[in-house]
Amino acid sequence: MIEVRELTHDYEGKGNPSVNEVGFTIEDGTIFGFLGPSGAGKSTTQALMTGLLAIQQGSVTYDGLPLQEQGRRFYNRVGLSFEHPNVFGKLTGLENLRYHAGLYSVPTEDPRRLLEMVGLTDAAHRRASAYSKGMKQRLVFARSLINRPSILFLDEPTSGLDPATAERVKEIIRAKRAEGCTVFLTTHNMQTADELCDVVAFLNDGRIVAMDAPRELKLQYGERSVAVEHRTNGSVRKEVLFPEKSEDAARLKALIDSGAVETIHSREATLEQIFIRLTGRGLA
Amino acid sequence: MRRLASLVRQDLTLAWRNGHILVVLVIAALMIALIVFLPQEIATGPGEYVLDEIPGAPVRAAVLEVGGDASALPRTRAEYEALLESNPNAIGIEIAGSLEDPQVRIDAQTRVPRQTMNLLVASVELALRTARGEELPEPDVEFLRAQARVVPLNLAGVPIFLAFEVGILGFLLVAVFVFGEKQEATIRAYRVSPGGLWPYIVSKAVVFLLISIAYGVVVVAAGFGFRVDWLSVLALVVWASLFMTIFGLGFAAWFRNLSHWFFPGLAVLVLNLLPFVSYVYPVWSPGWVTVVPSYALVYALREALFPTGNPQLVVRTLITGAAWLAAAVVFCALSVRARLLKGA
Numbered sequence: 357m358i359e360v361r362e363l364t365h366d367y368e369g370k371g372n373p374s375v376n377e378v379g380f381t382i383e384d385g386t387i388f389g390f391l392g393p394s395g396a397g398k399s400t401t402q403a404l405m406t407g408l409l410a411i412q413q414g415s416v417t418y419d420g421l422p423l424q425e426q427g428r429r430f431y432n433r434v435g436l437s438f439e440h441p442n443v444f445g446k447l448t449g450l451e452n453l454r455y456h457a458g459l460y461s462v463p464t465e466d467p468r469r470l471l472e473m474v475g476l477t478d479a480a481h482r483r484a485s486a487y488s489k490g491m492k493q494r495l496v497f498a499r500s501l502i503n504r505p506s507i508l509f510l511d512e513p514t515s516g517l518d519p520a521t522a523e524r525v526k527e528i529i530r531a532k533r534a535e536g537c538t539v540f541l542t543t544h545n546m547q548t549a550d551e552l553c554d555v556v557a558f559l560n561d562g563r564i565v566a567m568d569a570p571r572e573l574k575l576q577y578g579e580r581s582v583a584v585e586h587r588t589n590g591s592v593r594k595e596v597l598f599p600e601k602s603e604d605a606a607r608l609k610a611l612i613d614s615g616a617v618e619t620i621h622s623r624e625a626t627l628e629q630i631f632i633r634l635t636g637r638g639l640a
Numbered sequence: 641m642r643r644l645a646s647l648v649r650q651d652l653t654l655a656w657r658n659g660h661i662l663v664v665l666v667i668a669a670l671m672i673a674l675i676v677f678l679p680q681e682i683a684t685g686p687g688e689y690v691l692d693e694i695p696g697a698p699v700r701a702a703v704l705e706v707g708g709d710a711s712a713l714p715r716t717r718a719e720y721e722a723l724l725e726s727n728p729n730a731i732g733i734e735i736a737g738s739l740e741d742p743q744v745r746i747d748a749q750t751r752v753p754r755q756t757m758n759l760l761v762a763s764v765e766l767a768l769r770t771a772r773g774e775e776l777p778e779p780d781v782e783f784l785r786a787q788a789r790v791v792p793l794n795l796a797g798v799p800i801f802l803a804f805e806v807g808i809l810g811f812l813l814v815a816v817f818v819f820g821e822k823q824e825a826t827i828r829a830y831r832v833s834p835g836g837l838w839p840y841i842v843s844k845a846v847v848f849l850l851i852s853i854a855y856g857v858v859v860v861a862a863g864f865g866f867r868v869d870w871l872s873v874l875a876l877v878v879w880a881s882l883f884m885t886i887f888g889l890g891f892a893a894w895f896r897n898l899s900h901w902f903f904p905g906l907a908v909l910v911l912n913l914l915p916f917v918s919y920v921y922p923v924w925s926p927g928w929v930t931v932v933p934s935y936a937l938v939y940a941l942r943e944a945l946f947p948t949g950n951p952q953l954v955v956r957t958l959i960t961g962a963a964w965l966a967a968a969v970v971f972c973a974l975s976v977r978a979r980l981l982k983g984a
Contacts, residue, residue, distance in 0.1 A: 407832065408828065408831060428834045428836045429834055430834075431832055431833050431834040432834050438825070438828065438829070442824055442826050442828055442829050443824070443829075445824060446654055446658060447653065454646075455647075455650040458642060458643060459643055459646060459830070459833040460643075460834055496829075
């Protein structure tokens, strides 16, 4: 279990923290989505949780032991995929993975198998400098799996990927969860988070503004609606009605009773709509 | 060991693909070409011409009798003046009058140090006394150690090639490595691996050590064959490489990129090269230059390559060097931890 308590980080030390008293708990074998727009403090939080930044205030514990006391062997069970691909351009994809595998003192994955999983088998012997951004992203993702991690930090893992490849990456993430891996997913892509995460936290200006399972957030903050298509005077019309409002409920009943309804769909709020409602800003 | 092996293999691959090894190969080829194609000595002709105008030219005869160079002893004034004109750096010595009452004139065409002038006067005095047939007492000469052999011109630069090239290669190329890793942000990936501080430092040191040893062996073998004190030579090359690589790694850690590093790095390289000036012009050896580690190194390498019976110089340099190396390791470890691998 990962526990983050009152984590605060101020880069300049001028009382304007990038991360402000952030706290949450991540159960083993779950996918925790950390959502927010650029500059919200997502990557800073991840950097603090992985030791890339020194903790100024607050605590991060893994199975009860503070990060600072974990020692370097802690990284044997952690995988980290960066938002900006950071690979050796002069090494091939395969060499990048082989080199990284050599750093661990635990059994590692077969680099060729990982390349196959992310669709880079054909590019295995090409230098990474010749890869497209999406290919580098996949290589970094594959690298994060090389040590068979039990904790996986993923920063925008599907960014820049085509839909088919993004779906493949999501499948791998789900498979890791099924194996018991805990995943910390940082993204501003609400659809990805909705599809993958067991719990999501909305981060805005360094603070968590809401945190729950996506379904619970939708139920708590979303406004349920119904989209109705009906034929009136020979033409098809579409209306969105909110049954919780008495006038819309009456209108819906009248349409159904008239027999003019051709299609009817219930609609729920998206995570993005909820985020906008809670923060008053978008995710771009 | 597996971790270190992986790092060394990767760093060697990068050194090859970044062209670092090619640069070393080209420099080694240039050094070998100098050794092979430079003559062992350059004949510049006599430095002094003596015109003996004493009737019968007794001084000329005496000098020839003891094996003097006839080309430095013109027979006529016209010949003497022509020789001086053709060799503007030469010194002319005119002897006239008689053996009993000689008049000697020294024509220096350029500024001649006082010590050289004194030696010339003493030599002329000796030649005149020899010509007069005086019995000259043999001075007692005691050699404190075996006389050193004359260093051939083509090999005279080898201690410099070794001392300074190895240092420059380690200091400069390790900086290029570090800035490459910073630019690609691969150092961030390393920081969240179990790799740690020491394998990172040791792998860089091992890679440049291997390159330096290969360079040193090739250059020394080209000049000396295999009949050389390899133990001393290699010990000094190993020390030079380790010291400059490890110091260079710690130094580079404090800069953002190669542009930021350039002028401070150049200043260190120039400081490291100053003992080269002292080596070529020994009269310029201010105390502060002798403290620069490469100063002792270049003289120790000369002793290892051209022994003068002073092996303590090599040992002393290595002992002092071990202290410098220890300081460099501490500096490097603190710098790399604080600037490259900082975090939790």
